[in-house]
Amino acid sequence: MVNKDQVAGVAKQVKGSVKEAAGKTGNRQTQAEGTADRIAGKVQKAYGDVKDKVRKAL
Template identity: 70%
Template sequence: MVNKDQVSGVAKQVKGSVKEAVGKATGNRSTEARGKVEKAAGKVQKTYGDAKEKIKDAL
Protein backbone atom coordinates (compact mmCIF):
# COMPACT_ATOMS: atom_id res chain seq x y z
CA MET A 1 0.00 0.00 0.00
CA VAL A 2 1.21 3.50 -0.77
CA ASN A 3 0.58 6.47 1.50
CA LYS A 4 0.42 10.18 0.70
CA ASP A 5 3.92 10.88 2.01
CA GLN A 6 5.40 8.36 -0.40
CA VAL A 7 3.51 9.86 -3.35
CA SER A 8 4.33 13.45 -2.37
CA GLY A 9 7.96 12.52 -1.85
CA VAL A 10 8.30 11.01 -5.31
CA ALA A 11 6.52 14.00 -6.84
CA LYS A 12 8.96 16.39 -5.12
CA GLN A 13 11.90 14.32 -6.33
CA VAL A 14 10.66 14.53 -9.92
CA LYS A 15 9.94 18.25 -9.66
CA GLY A 16 13.38 18.82 -8.14
CA SER A 17 15.06 16.82 -10.90
CA VAL A 18 13.31 18.91 -13.54
CA LYS A 19 14.33 22.16 -11.84
CA GLU A 20 17.89 20.92 -11.52
CA ALA A 21 18.02 19.98 -15.22
CA VAL A 22 16.55 23.33 -16.29
CA GLY A 23 19.07 25.12 -14.10
CA LYS A 24 21.94 23.17 -15.64
CA ALA A 25 20.66 23.72 -19.18
CA THR A 26 20.23 27.46 -18.72
CA GLY A 27 23.33 27.96 -16.57
CA ASN A 28 21.15 29.24 -13.72
CA ARG A 29 22.91 27.99 -10.59
CA SER A 30 20.16 29.25 -8.31
CA THR A 31 17.49 27.16 -10.05
CA GLU A 32 19.83 24.18 -10.13
CA ALA A 33 20.47 24.50 -6.38
CA ARG A 34 16.75 24.85 -5.61
CA GLY A 35 16.13 21.71 -7.64
CA LYS A 36 18.73 19.77 -5.66
CA VAL A 37 17.19 20.93 -2.38
CA GLU A 38 13.68 20.00 -3.51
CA LYS A 39 14.89 16.59 -4.69
CA ALA A 40 16.53 15.96 -1.30
CA ALA A 41 13.35 17.04 0.52
CA GLY A 42 11.40 14.59 -1.61
CA LYS A 43 13.74 11.76 -0.69
CA VAL A 44 13.31 12.56 3.00
CA GLN A 45 9.52 12.66 2.69
CA LYS A 46 9.43 9.36 0.78
CA THR A 47 11.67 7.73 3.36
CA TYR A 48 9.34 8.97 6.09
CA GLY A 49 6.37 7.53 4.18
CA ASP A 50 8.20 4.20 3.74
CA ALA A 51 8.91 4.03 7.47
CA LYS A 52 5.30 4.89 8.29
CA GLU A 53 4.13 2.10 5.99
CA LYS A 54 6.50 -0.45 7.54
CA ILE A 55 5.25 0.41 11.03
CA LYS A 56 1.65 0.16 9.86
CA ASP A 57 2.30 -3.25 8.28
CA ALA A 58 4.02 -4.50 11.43
CA LEU A 59 0.98 -3.73 13.58
Protein backbone atom coordinates in the same frame (compact mmCIF):
# COMPACT_ATOMS: atom_id res chain seq x y z
CA MET B 1 -0.18 0.12 0.16
CA VAL B 2 1.17 3.52 -0.78
CA ASN B 3 0.54 6.46 1.55
CA LYS B 4 0.37 10.18 0.80
CA ASP B 5 3.90 10.86 2.06
CA GLN B 6 5.35 8.34 -0.38
CA VAL B 7 3.43 9.87 -3.29
CA ALA B 8 4.29 13.44 -2.31
CA GLY B 9 7.94 12.46 -1.85
CA VAL B 10 8.20 10.96 -5.31
CA ALA B 11 6.46 14.02 -6.78
CA LYS B 12 9.00 16.32 -5.09
CA GLN B 13 11.85 14.18 -6.39
CA VAL B 14 10.55 14.49 -9.95
CA LYS B 15 9.97 18.23 -9.57
CA GLY B 16 13.47 18.65 -8.16
CA SER B 17 15.06 16.63 -10.95
CA VAL B 18 13.32 18.74 -13.59
CA LYS B 19 14.34 21.98 -11.87
CA GLU B 20 17.88 20.71 -11.44
CA ALA B 21 18.14 19.85 -15.14
CA ALA B 22 16.72 23.23 -16.12
CA GLY B 23 19.25 24.92 -13.86
CA LYS B 24 22.15 23.16 -15.58
CA THR B 25 21.52 25.41 -18.58
CA GLY B 26 23.08 28.27 -16.64
CA ASN B 27 20.87 29.25 -13.72
CA ARG B 28 22.66 28.06 -10.61
CA GLN B 29 19.88 29.18 -8.27
CA THR B 30 17.32 27.03 -10.09
CA GLN B 31 19.74 24.12 -10.05
CA ALA B 32 20.27 24.53 -6.28
CA GLU B 33 16.51 24.74 -5.67
CA GLY B 34 16.04 21.59 -7.73
CA THR B 35 18.65 19.74 -5.72
CA ALA B 36 17.00 20.86 -2.48
CA ASP B 37 13.55 19.77 -3.73
CA ARG B 38 14.90 16.40 -4.84
CA ILE B 39 16.54 15.77 -1.46
CA ALA B 40 13.41 16.89 0.40
CA GLY B 41 11.42 14.46 -1.71
CA LYS B 42 13.74 11.60 -0.84
CA VAL B 43 13.40 12.39 2.86
CA GLN B 44 9.61 12.60 2.65
CA LYS B 45 9.40 9.30 0.75
CA ALA B 46 11.66 7.63 3.31
CA TYR B 47 9.37 8.92 6.06
CA GLY B 48 6.39 7.48 4.22
CA ASP B 49 8.18 4.15 3.80
CA VAL B 50 8.90 3.93 7.54
CA LYS B 51 5.34 4.94 8.37
CA ASP B 52 4.06 2.20 6.07
CA LYS B 53 6.34 -0.44 7.62
CA VAL B 54 5.24 0.51 11.13
CA ARG B 55 1.58 0.30 10.13
CA LYS B 56 2.15 -3.14 8.60
CA ALA B 57 3.99 -4.33 11.72
CA LEU B 58 1.10 -3.43 14.01
